[in-house]
Amino acid sequence: MKKKDLFLIGILLAAGIMGFVVFKGIQKSASSNEQILKISVDGEMYGEYSLKNKQEIKIGNTNVCQIEEDGRVSMIEADCPDHLCVKQGKIKEFGESIVCLPNKVVLEIVTDDEKTEKIDSIAK
Numbered sequence: 001m002k003k004k005d006l007f008l009i010g011i012l013l014a015a016g017i018m019g020f021v022v023f024k025g026i027q028k029s030a031s032s033n034e035q036i037l038k039i040s041v042d043g044e045m046y047g048e049y050s051l052k053n054k055q056e057i058k059i060g061n062t063n064v065c066q067i068e069e070d071g072r073v074s075m076i077e078a079d080c081p082d083h084l085c086v087k088q089g090k091i092k093e094f095g096e097s098i099v100c101l102p103n104k105v106v107l108e109i110v111t112d113d114e115k116t117e118k119i120d121s122i123a124k
């Protein structure tokens, strides 16, 4: 009898947690579709920054990128030999990216919803 009770409680708890996660997920996708700048270095997440905040971001000791007032992102400094990333200009739209191959730096514009999914796929 006791074992059966524990089993039932376990199921109820699991169902509760699942319901909570689903609810959170719905809440999140309904709340925002904000565009964010995702920076990764050598395949690892370096940081995520809202395009709404004007700022300069130092990426390690090798690159510096900039978010402008209107949400445009550009690489403004890099110590790579070709400077292709700096020459790539500005990105603003979802899905666009700037890549610095020698330094393995990737700037990518994603949406708030997209980001957890992308982190998952990197982890795999």
Ligand SMILES: [Zn+2]
Pocket (backbone or CB within 6 Å): 078, 079, 080, 082, 083, 084, 085, 086, 099, 100, 101, 102, 103
């Ligand atoms: Zn570069």
